[in-house]
Amino acid sequence: PSAVSNGATLAPDFANRLQKNCKKIEKWAQQQGLDAYRLYDADLPEYNLAVDRYADYIVVQEYAAPKNIDPNKARQRLLDAVSATLQVTGVDTNKLVLKVRQKQKGSNQYEKLGNQGDYFDVQEYGAKLWVNLTDYLDTGLFLDHRLTRKMVGEMAQGKDFLNLFAYTGSATVHAALGGAKTTTTVDMSNTYLNWAEQNLILNGFEESRQHKIIQADCLQWLAECKQQYDLIFVDPPTFSNSKRMDDSWDVQRDHLKLMTLLKNIIRSNGTIIFSNNKRGFKMDFDGLTALGLQ
Numbered sequence: 001p002s003a004v005s006n007g008a009t010l011a012p013d014f015a016n017r018l019q020k021n022c023k024k025i026e027k028w029a030q031q032q033g034l035d036a037y038r039l040y041d042a043d044l045p046e047y048n049l050a051v052d053r054y055a056d057y058i059v060v061q062e063y064a065a066p067k068n069i070d071p072n073k074a075r076q077r078l079l080d081a082v083s084a085t086l087q088v089t090g091v092d093t094n095k096l097v098l099k100v101r102q103k104q105k106g107s108n109q110y111e112k113l114g115n116q117g118d119y120f121d122v123q124e125y126g127a128k129l130w131v132n133l134t135d136y137l138d139t140g141l142f143l144d145h146r147l148t149r150k151m152v153g154e155m156a157q158g159k160d161f162l163n164l165f166a167y168t169g170s171a172t173v174h175a176a177l178g179g180a181k182t183t184t185t186v187d188m189s190n191t192y193l194n195w196a197e198q199n200l201i202l203n204g205f206e207e208s209r210q211h212k213i214i215q216a217d218c219l220q221w222l223a224e225c226k227q228q229y230d231l232i233f234v235d236p237p238t239f240s241n242s243k244r245m246d247d248s249w250d251v252q253r254d255h256l257k258l259m260t261l262l263k264n265i266i267r268s269n270g271t272i273i274f275s276n277n278k279r280g281f282k283m284d285f286d287g288l289t290a291l292g293l294q
Contacts, residue, residue: 015084035122153178159230169196
């Protein structure tokens with residue numbers, strides 16, 4: 001039966017799409033050993049939001065509405081979609097978290113929103129990872145990187161692995177579980193590095209000479225780095241002008257500078273996995289070729 005015929009009259013198109021997605025995705029996720037995954041991602045333009053499952057919880061994230069949409073109409077659609085989500089997923093109201101997205105400026109992507117301290121762990125391809133759905137804008141786990149993390153785990157055996165702009169270190173956990181010889185996790189935020197350390201501990205690893213955790217401005221650290229690595233995962237912010245950084249950072253403008261620094265520390269036959277979330281980002285392939293990266 002469709003969600004609509006079950007009495008969900010609010011946002012019927014959205015409810016039907018979400019129900020269809022749930023049916024398809026949840027069985028697959030169980031087979032894959034996944035507790036955290038996306039159920040809906042702005043599939044219908046008029047419902048511009050994401051719905052994510054984290055174990056028993058659902059997170060609804062609103063994307064900022066286009067300027068030509070009446071804010072009251074957008075808000076009503078969001079509330080209707082939340083009601084439909086509760087009905088389709090069957091989660092308790094107190095297990096649905098609503099996040100409103102605005103365009104981020106600089107470092108406030110990582111500003112603290114609350115202090116409830118509600119951490120719990122989710123499973124991902126054999127890794128256990130801590131998430132917190134309420135205290136920060138983000139949850140501690142970027143779901144769109146799930147397959148990248150899996151790939152890191154599959155490539156890490158016997159390698160010296162570097163995780164730059166590491167956030168909560170989830171890629172490091174996958175590398176360690178995948179048999180990395182060493183891991184190095186670098187980020188500017190102590191909050192997220194503590195989280196990364198807890199993620200390692202949860203999976204039976206601890207900070208040591210084998211698993212290093214370093215608080216630093218990533219670009220500054222790179223410029224001074226004397227180590228060599230076989231596998232590097234780098235996921236820089238789109239833009240940053242944090243007070244703790246010497247210069248502002250713009251991923252479009254500065255990615256070649258970053259690659260130049262990485263070229264100095266990657267072993268021959270090594271692999272750099274580069275990612276960013278800037279819409280319309282254009283990689284400077286000619287510049288990369290000139291650096292000897294391919």
